[in-house]
Each structure stands twice: as structure tokens, then as C-alpha cells.
Amino acid sequence: xxxxxxxxxxxxxxWRDPLEVLQAIGARDGMxxxxxxxxxxxxxxxxxxxxxxxDEDTAAVTALLDDPAWAEGAVQLLAYDGGARPATGPRxxxxxxxxxxxxxxxxxxxxxxxxxxxIGRGEDAGAAxxxxxxxxxxxxxxxxxxxxxxxxSPRFDAEGDEAGYRAAVADVVARIAAGELFQAxxxxxxxxxxxxxxxxxxxxxRLVSDSPAPYAAFWRLGERALVSNSPELFLTLEPGxxxxxxxxxxxxxxxxxxxxDQAEAEALRASAKDRAENLMIVDLMRNDLSRVCAPASxxxxxxxxxxxxANVHHLVSTVSxxxxxxxxxxxxxxxxxxxxxxTGAPKHQAMKVIAGHEPPRGAWCGSLLLRxxxxxxxxxxxxxxxxxxxRKGRWHWRTQAGAGxxxxxxxxxxxxxVLSKISAIxxxxxxx
Numbered sequence: 001x002x003x004x005x006x007x008x009x010x011x012x013x014x015w016r017d018p019l020e021v022l023q024a025i026g027a028r029d030g031m032x033x034x035x036x037x038x039x040x041x042x043x044x045x046x047x048x049x050x051x052x053x054x055d056e057d058t059a060a061v062t063a064l065l066d067d068p069a070w071a072e073g074a075v076q077l078l079a080y081d082g083g084a085r086p087a088t089g090p091r092x093x094x095x096x097x098x099x100x101x102x103x104x105x106x107x108x109x110x111x112x113x114x115x116x117x118x119i120g121r122g123e124d125a126g127a128a129x130x131x132x133x134x135x136x137x138x139x140x141x142x143x144x145x146x147x148x149x150x151x152x153s154p155r156f157d158a159e160g161d162e163a164g165y166r167a168a169v170a171d172v173v174a175r176i177a178a179g180e181l182f183q184a185x186x187x188x189x190x191x192x193x194x195x196x197x198x199x200x201x202x203x204x205x206r207l208v209s210d211s212p213a214p215y216a217a218f219w220r221l222g223e224r225a226l227v228s229n230s231p232e233l234f235l236t237l238e239p240g241x242x243x244x245x246x247x248x249x250x251x252x253x254x255x256x257x258x259x260x261d262q263a264e265a266e267a268l269r270a271s272a273k274d275r276a277e278n279l280m281i282v283d284l285m286r287n288d289l290s291r292v293c294a295p296a297s298x299x300x301x302x303x304x305x306x307x308x309x310a311n312v313h314h315l316v317s318t319v320s321x322x323x324x325x326x327x328x329x330x331x332x333x334x335x336x337x338x339x340x341x342x343t344g345a346p347k348h349q350a351m352k353v354i355a356g357h358e359p360p361r362g363a364w365c366g367s368l369l370l371r372x373x374x375x376x377x378x379x380x381x382x383x384x385x386x387x388x389x390x391r392k393g394r395w396h397w398r399t400q401a402g403a404g405x406x407x408x409x410x411x412x413x414x415x416x417x418v419l420s421k422i423s424a425i426x427x428x429x430x431x432x
Contacts, residue, residue, distance in 0.1 A: 002050045002069045002102070005121040007128035013116045016139050018042040018109040019205065022218070023144030026201040030101050032075060034370060035208050035216035039112045043370075045073075045103035047134065051221065054098040058082070061098045062330035065369075071329075073121050074102040074371040075219065077226065077382075080361040083338040087351035095362035095387060101221060104131035107138060148202045153397070153429040155192040159359075165418070166411035168357045169403075175353060176407045183280050184344035184353045187361070187402030188418050192429065194395040200225040200388045203397075206428040207384075211310030215380035217368055225388040225395070226363055229424065230380045231309050234339045234367045235332065237377035241323035243289060243332060244301075247281045247341040248381075249404055250274030250315030253420040254308070265306055265313045274315055275304055277404045282317045284340035284347060291335040293321030311424045329369075329377050338365060339381045342402065363387040364400045386425060399425055 021044060022033045028046040035042050050069075054060045061082065064070055081088070082097030104127070106119040116139070120132025165188050172184050194200070204218040207229040215230040233246040252268040255261040268274055282300060289298045298321035307314045323332070342365040344350025364385050370378045386399040401422040403414040 003123055004068045005072050005104070005123065005128075007122050007125045009120045009125075009128045009132040011118045011132055011136065013118055013136065013139055015114045015116050016109075018044060018107075018111070019209070020144045021107065021138060021141070022201070023147075023205065024141035025138050026145075026199070026218075026220075030103070031201075031218070031220040032101070032103065033204070033218040035212045037212050037214040037216070040214065042109040042111060044107040044109075044138070045105060046138070047105065048101035048103050050102040052098070052100040053096045055093055055096045056082070056085075057097070058334075062334055064098065064100060065330035065333055066328045068374060070100060070102060071371050071374045073104060073106065074100060076100040076369040076371065077219070077363060078333065078337055078367045078369070079363050080338050080342075080365040083366070084343075084351045084355070087348045088355040091355065091360050094360045095224075095366075099221060099224070104128070105135040107135050147205060148198045150432045151430050152194055152198045152202055152206075153192040154195055156426055156430050157191050159189040159191060162415055165415055169405050169409060169411040169414045171357070172353060172405040173407065173409055173411075176405070181349045181353060182345045183277060183404055183406050184350040185342045185402045185404050186354065186357055186414075187365075187400045188422075189358070189398060189400045190422065190426075191396070191398045193397065196394070198395070200227050200386070200395055200397075203227050203386060203428055207424060210424065210428070213309060213384065215368075217380070219368070223390040225390075226368070226382075226385065227388065228368065228380065228382050228385040230382055230384050231307065231314065232341065232381040232383055234379040234381045235336065235377060236379070237323075237329065237332065237375065239375040241375070242320060243293065243323055244318060244320040245285050245289065245336070246316055246318050247278070247285055247339070248314045248316050249278035249281050249341055250304070251403070251417050251421065252313045254311055254313065265308065268313050268315060269304070269306055273406060273408055277406050278304055278315050278317055280345045280406070281340045281404075282319055284345045285319045285336070288336040288340065288347075289319060289321045292323055292327045292332050294324050297322040312420055329371075332377075333367075333379075337367060339367065341404075342381060342383065344404065361400065362398065364398075365402075384421070384425065397429075
């Protein structure tokens with residue numbers, strides 16, 4: 001049983017490049033790096049003072065999320081399959097339902113003003129000072145390790161072929177026509193292993209050096225590691241109870257030619273199919289939030305906003321509400337997880353259909369939760385994400401990409417969308 005932190009210390013430090021610091025200390029136990037896009041905030045932590053893993057125990061997951069001792073200086077990863085289990089029934093577990101670690105020492109980089117702050121937390125002032133000194137020491141680490149050159153993974157193997165994926169899309173379209181559901185997100189998966197000497201951190205560094213997404217994350221915990229370059233926010237919770245979600249639905253590829261790229265963006269804005277797909281998930285998230293929010297507080301703040309990233313354009317909408325008294329993080333996640341944007345509508349039936357076409361998803365399309373204090377939460381959707389497991393000294397990886405299938409989906413177009421979404425990860429793994 002751990003107790004909440006009772007003391008906190010801070011110290012301003014000379015600026016350091018966060019990527020250099022991450023490279024220098026990246027092999028430490030529990031290494032964590034959170035990158036908020038280009039010019040945003042970067043947070044680095046290591047050496048957790050508490051670690052938990054929970055599998056197939058929903059009540060225990062909710063209890064940990066609501067535990068005040070895990071509300072500050074902590075990260076928690078919810079795997080997709082744990083949230084989908086009420087719909088899918090028992091399935092083989094490929095990732096724990098919940099992984100959690102709490103960190104007393106942090107470095108916080110604000111890249112636009114180029115400020116760096118070390119933070120130490122502890123059960124008393126002495127412990128907080130010790131954690132602060134530990135964080136300061138990370139900035140004085142030796143020179144970063146040289147990046148691994150050449151392809152990081154000799155193989156990028158699809159678990160199923162393109163024809164099989166198109167058949168799955170066609171099946172979902174037929175189910176929609178029969179009135180079984182309105183939308184389901186169907187994914188493909190790829191697997192492989194890193195070459196000797198390569199590390200998941202090398203993959204993360206390539207992805208964020210190319211184009212860091214707003215919710216990029218690297219996390220190493222024991223023999224598992226997570227690399228995510230996600231553009232999608234699942235939920236934020238602010239002191240006072242305001243909760244917000246920003247589902248992504250609607251995708252077009254980026255083009256090298258500016259005129260063609262603009263044409264792709266305009267086509268996405270004008271697409272009735274993509275707007276309908278987005279609106280379905282907006283309605284689903286309104287329904288999910290209404291289960292834990294005060295009556296009439298749930299509202300749509302924006303619809304169909306264009307956001308552009310290195311490889312794709314997206315349509316993004318924003319829904320917010322205010323929590324009812326007595327509702328905490330555990331209750332919010334129980335009401336809303338897995339995210340509607342990567343399941344479909346109705347959510348319960350969509351998850352059944354997904355399970356009929358895909359093996360367990362694991363960490364992919366789960367959520368990574370940052371806990372910075374009581375009454376606060378930032379949770380991403382783990383798309384553009386690789387899950388790693390170390391076996392016999394080699395890092396084995398699995399990654400997925402999916403598309404929202406609706407009544408007028410074209411299997412070939414949906415397959416092309418999936419390939420656009422996975423392209424940055426494929427390049428990071430297989431190109432020099």
C-alpha cells in the first residue's frame with residue numbers, strides 16, 4: 001500500500017535538448033518520455049517508486065484509477081481488450097489490462113520558451129529533495145548514445161493480406177446494410193523484431209524527429225515497451241470537473257506537391273462520408289460522457305476541424321461536459337473506454353464485430369493516462385503505436401492501423417487509408 005505524495009520541490013535548470021537527455025538516460029528502469037508535438041511540452045521521468053499490473057479485474061482497475069496515491073506523478077496504460085471484454089467475452093490476453101507506474105522525479109521542458117524545470121515529489125520534504133536531486137542528475141548524464149543506423153527491423157510482416165482486409169471491410173458494410181450497426185473500426189496488423197543492438201527508443205527517436213505528434217510517448221517497463229506517435233486526445237479532466245474529448249474521424253494522405261496537398265485537405269473538409277463518420281462518433285462520445293456528467297452539461301464545442309500531420313490530414317471534433325458529484329477518473333474511464341473513435345457505433349456491437357475480424361489488439365487503441373494531480377487527467381488514444389516485448393534478448397514488435405467503416409465505405413479506399421496511416425511507422429522501422 002503506497003501513500004500519496006505530501007511534498008514537492010522544484011528547481012529551474014539551464015536548457016538542455018530533451019531528445020539528448022532522453023538518449024542519455026533512455027535505458028533506465030521505467031524510462032518515460034512524453035512529447036507534446038513540435039514546440040510543446042516534453043516530460044521525462046525514470047526510476048518509478050511504485051509499479052502495478054492488473055489483468056482481468058475490472059474492479060481493481062477502477063480502484064487504482066481512483067486511488068489518491070496514483071493521482072500525481074503517475075502514468076497508467078489501459079489496454080483495449082480489457083475495456084472491450086464486456087462485449088467480446090474472454091479472449092487471450094496479449095497485454096495487461098492495466099500497467100501503472102508512479103514517478104517521484106521529473107524533468108519538464110517547455111520547448112517554445114526553452115525552459116527546463118526539475119520536479120521532486122515525496123512523502124516528506126527529505127524524500128522530495130532526494131527526488132529533485134535525482135532529476136537534476138539526469139541533465140548531467142554523459143553524451144547521448146549514437147543512434148543506430150540503417151533499417152531497425154529486417155522485416156515488416158503483415159499478419160493478413162490486403163485481400164483479407166478488403167473482405168473484412170465488405171463484411172462490415174454488409175452488416176451495416178442489414179441494420180446490425182452503423183460503423184466499426186477495422187484494423188490490419190504488422191509484426192517483426194528489431195535487429196541486434198537496436199532498441200525501441202531508436203524507433204521512437206526516428207518518429208519524433210520526423211514529426212512529433214501531440215501525444216507522442218515512449219515508455220519502457222520491464223520487458224515491455226511502448227512507442228506512440230499519437231495525434232489523438234481521448235480525454236482531459238481539469239480541476240473543477242470539466243472533461244473534454246476530441247475524437248478523430250476522417251483521413252486523407254499528405255502530398256508532397258502543395259497544390260495536391262491542399263486539394264486533399266479540401267476534399268476531406270467537403271466529404272459527406274467523412275463528416276458523417278465523424279458525427280457518429282461525436283454522438284457516441286456525447287452519450288458516453290452523459291453517463292458521468294451533470295445533466296445538460298455535455299455539449300459539442302467544435303465539429304469537423306481540419307488538423308494536418310506529417311503523413312495525413314484528419315477531421316477532429318470536440319465534446320465537453322462537467323462531471324457529476326462523486327465521479328472520479330475510474331468512473332469516467334469505465335463509462336467511456338475504449339474510445340469510440342476506434343470502436344464504432346453502437347459501441348458494444350462494434351466491438352463484437354471487431355473481435356470477429358481481429359485477434360486481441362493489446363496496447364494498440366488503448367489509452368495512456370498522465371496523472372499530474374488530483375482532479376486532473378490527460379489520456380491519449382494509442383493509435384500510431386507499437387507494442388514491444390523482449391524475448392531472448394530481442395525486441396519483438398507489433399503495430400496496427402485501422403479505418404472507420406460506414407455504409408458507403410469502399411474496401412479499396414479504406415485499405416489505402418490504412419496504408420497511409422502506417423507509412424510513418426514502416427519508414428521508421430525499415431528505412432535507413
